[in-house]
Amino acid sequence: MKLQILVFGIFTDIFKANKVNLELPKPLNVGQLRAFIIKNYPQTEALNFAIAVDEAYADDEQIIKNHQTIALIPPTSGG
């Protein structure tokens, strides 16, 4: 499954982009995506990041489907 993932905050420095394209096995849940990212980009492990599916925070058990909007959300710092 080809996924285009939106990235924000410190991730834009790590990936040097606002989006990243990944080829991932299917079926895939959010926890597996997190593990894949940490394995392939070890500098992300310490970041304690969240993953959003279709603009909402997702649990690790949530299954990712084709055409959903996936985003990596580092710790927030608004306000």
Added chain:
Amino acid sequence: MNHKISIKISDKKLNLQSCYKFVKDDACGGIALFVGTVRNESYKKEVTALNFSSYKPMALKELTTIAHRALTDFDILKIAIHHAQGDLKVGDIPVIIAVSAAHREAAFKACQFAIDTLKQTVPIFKKEHFIDGEVWVNAHP
């Protein structure tokens, strides 16, 4: 409920008066305002510039959720939450929260709830620039 909520993420300077006007109501006995301002020091170093970016569609949803929860959980009349993005300098206003209520206690509590929750959940990201470098705020535990 939409006439009770004003949510905005703006590339332009925030307008305190428009937030105040939005929440002002003949039934309210008071208005609580929280105005965030960019301070000149962080990590004991002088801040030279600062940038806010957001995952805007999701941030607007999360801000709306906060406003609805504030209206449900506290006895308030109206709430405005406006956040700036882009480049800001010392003294600029990154966030305004305005809450009107019949009585002050609910207004204060809802205002505190809104800013505390915003900081925890809304996907907005601050990068601080110093003379000798830059840092994504809160990025590392």
